[in-house]
Amino acid sequence: xxxxxxxxxxxxxxxxxxxxxxxxxxxxxxxxxxxxxxxxxxxxxxxxxxxxxxxxxxxxxxxxxxxxxxxxxxxxxxxxxxxxxxxxxxxxxxxxxxxxxxxxxxxxxxxxxxxxxxxxxxxxxxxxxxxxxxxxxxx
Amino acid sequence: xxxxxxxxxxxxxxxxxxxxxxxxxxxxxxxxxxxxxxxxxxxxxxxxxxxxxxxxxxxxxxxxx
Numbered sequence: 406x407x408x409x410x411x412x413x414x415x416x417x418x419x420x421x422x423x424x425x426x427x428x429x430x431x432x433x434x435x436x437x438x439x440x441x442x443x444x445x446x447x448x449x450x451x452x453x454x455x456x457x458x459x460x461x462x463x464x465x466x467x468x469x470x471x472x473x474x475x476x477x478x479x480x481x482x483x484x485x486x487x488x489x490x491x492x493x494x495x496x497x498x499x500x501x502x503x504x505x506x507x508x509x510x511x512x513x514x515x516x517x518x519x520x521x522x523x524x525x526x527x528x529x530x531x532x533x534x535x536x537x538x539x540x541x542x543x544x
Numbered sequence: 545x546x547x548x549x550x551x552x553x554x555x556x557x558x559x560x561x562x563x564x565x566x567x568x569x570x571x572x573x574x575x576x577x578x579x580x581x582x583x584x585x586x587x588x589x590x591x592x593x594x595x596x597x598x599x600x601x602x603x604x605x606x607x608x609x
Contacts, residue, residue, distance in 0.1 A: 407570035408589045412558040415582035485582075503554060510556025514581060518550055521580050527548075537553040544546055 414510055415485040418517060419466070422479070422486070425512035426468055429502070437467035440478035442491035464489060468509075473497035477506070511538060518542075548574050558582075 416422055426433040444458045445451060454462075464478030465486075475496030478489040488506050492499050502509045515531070518540055522529055527542040546564040553559075560577055562570035578584050 407562045407565040407567075408574075408587060409562075410560045410574070410578065410584050410588075411586035412560065412578060412581045413583045413585045414556060414558060417580075417582075503556075505555060507553070507555035507557075511552045511554060514552045514556070514558055517580055518577060521576065525576065534551070536555075537551055540550040540552070542548040542550070 414514060416479075416488065416510075416513060417485050419479075419486065421516040421520065422513050424516045425509060428512050428516070429509065430471060431502075431509070432469040432471070434467045434469060436465075438463060438465070440464050440467040440476040440489065442475050442478075442496065443493050446474065461489075470498055470501045473501055477502070477509075515540065546573070548577065550577065 423433045439445070439451075439462045442462065445454060445462045451459075462478070463480075465481045466479040468477040468479065470476065473496060475491050475493075475498050477498065480487045480489055488509070490496075490498055490506060492504075498506075503511075515538055519529055519531070522540075522542050527544060530541040530543075532539050547562070549561045549563060551559045551561075558581055560574055562574050565573060
């Protein structure tokens with residue numbers, strides 16, 4: 406062994422995020438500019454919502470999750486994308502994508518690593534381990 | 545055998561471990577993953593990291609007598 410690192414994930418590739426959505430059975434909505442969450446799904450006319458709620462509802466793209474009432478907003482921030490979503494239980498997102506969108510982040514990470522590692526000529530071994538997925542890259 | 549082991553938890557946390565490398569090669573070899581995924585928040589170097597790759601391996605024992 407020679408070193409161990411921990412990484413704080415930043416979503417940088419929409420292409421890999423789309424692939425992750427496909428794998429999880431989620432629908433990526435290119436260019437959808439608002440996403441559904443608690444404040445904008447209470448039956449109030451969208452035009453009458455307060456400005457701060459309208460602002461918080463804006464996004465560049467969105468993800469629809471089958472069986473969930475709320476959606477995930479994707480907002481571009483400089484060189485990466487931020488996921489915005491409401492984890493309130495009635496929205497149904499936690500059940501589908503995990504706490505802190507962990508399952509979606511996991512699927513994205515696996516996609517991203519496998520694609521780039523193949524380009525670099527690594528052999529990839531993937532297996533399910535307790536509480537996650539392990540990828541072993543060997544040259 | 546040189547390997548990069550990546551564990552991605554169900555919570556979306558990423559842990560990278562390099563195995564079989566000596567010296568700074570492990571950092572260079574795994575840098576592409578760090579660039580790809582985000583920011584490194586923790587790093588622990590292991591004894592193999594400090595092994596000088598140019599160091600000669602002793603192939604025999606000195607006998608006294």
